[in-house]
Amino acid sequence: MTHPEEPFAEPQHQDAPDESLGTPMGADVVDLTSLDDMFDTTESMQSGEVDDGNYQCIVKNVRIQASKDGQYKFLKWELVVIAGANRNRHIQKSDLFEIGGQVQLERLPYIKGDFKTVGITLGKGEGKVGLLQALQLAAGRSVEITKKSGKAAKSGKSFVNVYINKQLQLTDDQRAAWDEMTAADQLPF
DSSP: OOBTTBTTOOOOOOSSOOTTTTOOTTSOOOOGGGGHHHHHTOOOOOOSOOOSEEEEEEEEEEEEEEOTTSSEEEEEEEEEEOSSTTTTOEEEEEEEEEETTEEOGGGHHHHHHHHHHTTOOBSSSTTOBOHHHHHHHHTTOEEEEEEEEEEOTTTOOEEEEEEEEEEEOOOHHHHHHHHHHHHHHTSOO
């Protein structure tokens, strides 16, 4: 314990762990020892990049994002793998569309093509939607994607390309798992 006359004194260590560790003030004490046996049979979550390959995913969201310096703007797709060994892992897809305030016209066909692949037609007029609405409509769509990594020949820098191949129809089990995951995202804690 720190005393006012010793503001930089070392805290005293307790021999036994604090039983209320991790509990908010006034909450019931949680017995964490009941989890110890469960950890023996639980696999650790994978971290790092998902390997190159084809994956069945759900579009969690698509948003417009800017680089830290504001010079680059891109669409950022967040994809969640829904089948196989990488289930529930996330894959990011970024589509650069603006540099220094200038729209990169040569990039627009790729962006339009990705939305068309997920069943959304960009533009104005009957049966078409604007980009803002398309960002919202894309969430929850299921897709097959291909992830490919490589190194640039000149710079030697690593890169990742993610291609949206086709829209998929979710099975009832996949839809239920997705609904459960998105409901958990809405929890207030």
